[in-house]
Amino acid sequence: MNTIDGRKYVLPARLVSAARLEETLIAGESYSLVYEDTIAGGSHMKALHNDRDTFLDRSASVAAWEKERRNCFLGLYITVGLEILALILIDRLWCRTDHRRIAKLHQDIEKRKQKYQKYN
Numbered sequence: 001m002n003t004i005d006g007r008k009y010v011l012p013a014r015l016v017s018a019a020r021l022e023e024t025l026i027a028g029e030s031y032s033l034v035y036e037d038t039i040a041g042g043s044h045m046k047a048l049h050n051d052r053d054t055f056l057d058r059s060a061s062v063a064a065w066e067k068e069r070r071n072c073f074l075g076l077y078i079t080v081g082l083e084i085l086a087l088i089l090i091d092r093l094w095c096r097t098d099h100r101r102i103a104k105l106h107q108d109i110e111k112r113k114q115k116y117q118k119y120n
Helices: 018-024 058-092 097-120
Strands: 033-039 045-047 054-055
Touching: 018 054, 045 058, 054 058, 058 097
Parallel strands: none
Antiparallel strands: 033 045, 045 054
């Protein structure tokens, strides 16, 4: 949506239709607009209303934001879990020879300690 003063707002299509706004908004009338700036330079519309009508309810925008936030955290938890699982598999499968070498070195160290203790 472009305003008369040149500002641009992105309409959340899942919350309000552009066709409905085009039919019901009246040129020259005052409306209250709540928005959030975007990286791309526009602004996401979060609420739009006047004294008579509510075209985009702020609570719907808040609910959509909370759902996106929950999904983001869920995706983050799943990604971290998969990464931990991958690191465990890499350690257990690809590093077997290294683990064997380390165990052998520990055994050698213990043997040397025992030998050293015999002489002291």
